[in-house]
Amino acid sequence: MARKERTTGQNHTPRFLPMSPDEVHRKGWGELDIIIVTGDAYVDHPGFGTSIIGRVLEDAGYRVGVIAQPGWENIADFTKLGKPRLCFAVSAGNTDSMVSNYTPSKRLRHDDAYSPGNKAGLRPNRACIVYTNRLKEAYPDVPVIIGGIEASLRRFAQYDYWSEKVRQSILADAPADLLVYGMGELQMLAIADKLKNGTPASQISDVDGTVWKMDIKSWKEKKEELLSEYMEIPPYVEVSKDKAIYAKAFKTVFEEQDPFCGHGIVQVHPKTVVVQNKPMRPLSQEELDRVYELPFTREAHPSYPEKIPALDMVKxxxxxxxxxxxxxxxxxxxxxxxxxxxxxxxxxxxxxxxxxxxxxxxxxxxxxxxxxxxxxxxxxxxxxxxxxxxxxxxxxxxxxxxxxxxxxxxxxxxxxxxxxxxxxxxxxxxxxxxxxxxxxxxxxxxxxxxxxxxGQLKVAPEHYSDRVTAVMKKPDRKTFERFEQKYKEINRKLGKDQYLVAFLISGHPGCTLEDMIATAEYIRDTGRYTRQVQDFTPTPMTAATCMFHTGLDPFTGKKVYVATSQKEKSIQRAMLHYREPGNHTLVYEGLKRAGRLDLVGNTWNCLIPRSSEKGPKSGW
CATH class of the missing domain: 3.30.750.210 (Transcription Regulator spoIIAA)
Structure with a gap:
């Protein structure tokens, strides 16, 4: 990552990357080399991927602009900075767009911390695909590189919670030329250099940490040669139909996620073949220092009249x-x-x-x-x-x-x-x-x-059932209790009044209704009631999502219980907040199903009062 000589970032006058033609003109530029399109508002802070990639490219001498949260109904916003000399770089933002737009119960969110004024609805579903289509409509001959969380974690065929099916690699669905996975500084620099030197995007296939694609005919001709360097995982057609095959494919991808000993991976899709090169090496300490000392303003772009809540959390x-x-x-x-x-x-x-x-x-x-x-x-x-x-x-x-x-x-x-x-x-x-x-x-x-x-330290035991934490690959309950005890002892010795705030997950694979009831009883007995509860959301390329879809632990091949219906997930979620009157109907329904109506009543050890039994008697 050796680049032009400069002093540390703090000695440079911070400037925003341009977002308008006027800002480009004020920099004295006739055109941009690279335009970054993002689903987030533009915040010039090292906690935002768009800013890091933009600043790294700028530091390397490239002229970079940003199109943030463009309207996607037509191409107007995508053309406002003109045609870049080298490429567009597309990201859905700091989170997958489906996670940004929907709750775990698949309801539309009413807010978005990465948007001005916390306003929802400023990015489309499956943003990388939508943005890439619009860019190719506007500039068919300009390369489009997709990256960030959404592209990175959808690089192979993946189970999609929101459509309840296995989707193709995002590179098979989007007309992008290349996909960058992982932390993308070195990849984007290598790609930019190759494009600058005249290499067509279609011929860039040797950059670690990228995924490229080839047509079926070329795959058949070059298969033997490619498989001397790459591993082949089962094709989309097989993983989309057979859950055991899906789990085995996931395990292979997980095991090869290693920059020193990992292999490249090939997966055939009906109309294209996606080829993942081995992961890019991690940045050295010197390179990492350089990235984080670039001249970030740590502010939202001045064009925004409202605050970006995500910035306030990390500024x-x-x-x-x-x-x-x-x-x-x-x-x-x-x-x-x-x-x-x-x-x-x-x-x-x-x-x-x-x-x-x-x-x-x-x-x-x-x-x-x-x-x-x-x-x-x-x-x-x-x-x-x-x-x-x-x-x-x-x-x-x-x-x-x-x-x-x-x-x-x-x-x-x-x-x-x-x-x-x-x-x-x-x-x-x-x-x-x-x-x-x-x-x-x-x-x-x-x-x-x-x-x-x-005053408060937030920790994440995630669950109090050892059976569930084993599936999560988290420490068991005794480890959490030992930590809590030590934390209390030290604070007592220091004369400090400080507390632990525990985060829990409901509905995780491996968690049965009986586990949730036992956890609720444990919370009742220990006083560990917490507001910090999240319903498990199956997001792309996690082991838990693989379990949610297949019912199998990909590392052992053993069956795993999964609460897949929204009703059961709601009951598990309600069980952790059994004190809330609005949850009593769901809690009663769960207790009845589990044969634990002994926990309905007015004595100290009951979770909900007797009046709750008037709720619905239906199962799920």
Whole structure:
């Protein structure tokens, strides 16, 4: 990622990437090299993928513009910046557009944190496909590169919760020329360089971390040659009809998500063949530092009259690392960022924190410090660089692997040095702590409680049934209880009145109605009632979504119970909030179905009052 010489980003005058012809003209440009089209509002902050890719390309000398949340009924918004010299780069935004637009119960959302004024409806369903079609309508000869979460996690045939079917690879559905998966800085630089040097997009097939396509005829002619370098997984026709085959294909993709030892993968579709090159290597520490020290304004583009809620949540937060070796079943980070941790230098993070002092609205508080998991900074495994991540076991489940370097020493040093910076009064780590790792280092827990918790620490046990957490690949209940006890002990010793806020998931594969009732009883007995409950949403390319669709654990092949009906999912969700009068009918229905009407009554151990039995008697 070696680029033109420059000083650190903080010494450059921050500027927004242009969003209008007037802004392009003011920069003295006659045309743009690359135009990024995104489903999010344009926020120039390193927590937003559009901004990172735009700034990296700008840093490399490319003229980059942004079309944010274009109207998709016609091509007008897609042509307002003119025809780019090299390509369009398309992203649905920081989340999959179907997740942005719909609740877990498939109802339209009434808000969107990535839009001005929290307004919903500013991006289409399946945004990457819609945007690409409009761009090809406007400029048929201009290459379109799709990337971001939506494209990355739909790169192979995937179960789609909203249509309740297996959809083709997004590259088979969208008329895009290339797909970038994972964190895309190196890929986009390589593609831009090749296009600049005259290589047609149709001939770019050698960039790691990308997916390209070929026609069926060429596949038949080159199959033998390709399969000397690539692995073939079952075709779309088979995975869309046979759930066991789907699960095996998912397992292969998961195991090859390794930049050092992974293989490329081919999947045949009815009208095209998608070819995934092996994952792109992670950025080095120097490269990661450079990315996060680019001249981000940390503001929404000034054309917006209303606030972007997502910015308020992260404006003065700092990303310390990428990757997560937790491999939770419901999370797609492994398939996007990978299991290997890449950490920034302490110096780079300190410089970013120092830069906050010059930004309007900063009150001395860094309100977030971490990555996908807050306390994996500086951790690694000695096997990663030589043999990649293990294919036959998980790093943290069922126990923390002894090969992992789980020392918090670098993180402790970072936290201490941040606290010493002039102008920085507080550095909070309010969420994302992996508590099974935290338990291994009492010094870290003491530092955390003494200096970095603002009254509440959010942690995610996700469930209190060991049978369910085993399917989730999460720590068991005793581990959470040990963490909670240690957290209380340390805060008591410090004389602090600080609490844990637990996040739970209902309706996850492996969770039966009996598990939910047992969890409700546990909450009743321990006083762990929480508002933070989320119904499981099957999002693309997670192990849990594979289980939801197939009823099989892809890693073991064993059957997994799945609550697939909306009614049962609603009952499971209501069980965790059994105190709410509006949920009593659903809770009663679940208790009746499970033969647990002993929990209906007016004694201390009942979940709902006797009057609830007047509710509907139908099953589901």
């Amino acid at each position: 003065f937060s700092i990303t310390t690392h990428r990757g997560c070796f937790g491999s939770c079943s419901f999370c797609a980070i492994v398939m996007h960022q990978g299991r290997m941790i890449r950490s920034r230098s302490i110096g780079s993070i300190l410089r970013e924190a120092e830069s906050f002092r010059d930004i309007r609205g900063f009150n001395g508080t860094v309100n977030g410090l971490g990555g996908p998991s807050a306390n994996m900074y500086g951790m690694d495994c000695k096997k990663w660089e030589s043999s990649g991540a293990c294919k036959n076991k998980f790093c943290l489940y069922p126990q923390v692997c002894l090969s992992m370097n789980t020392s918090h020493s670098k993180l402790i040093e970072l936290m201490q040095r941040l606290r010493e910076l002039p102008g920085i009064s507080k550095v909070f780590v309010g969420y994302g702590v992996r508590y099974d790792l935290a338990l291994l280092d009492e010094q870290y827990m003491e530092e955390l409680c003494a200096h970095h918790v603002s």
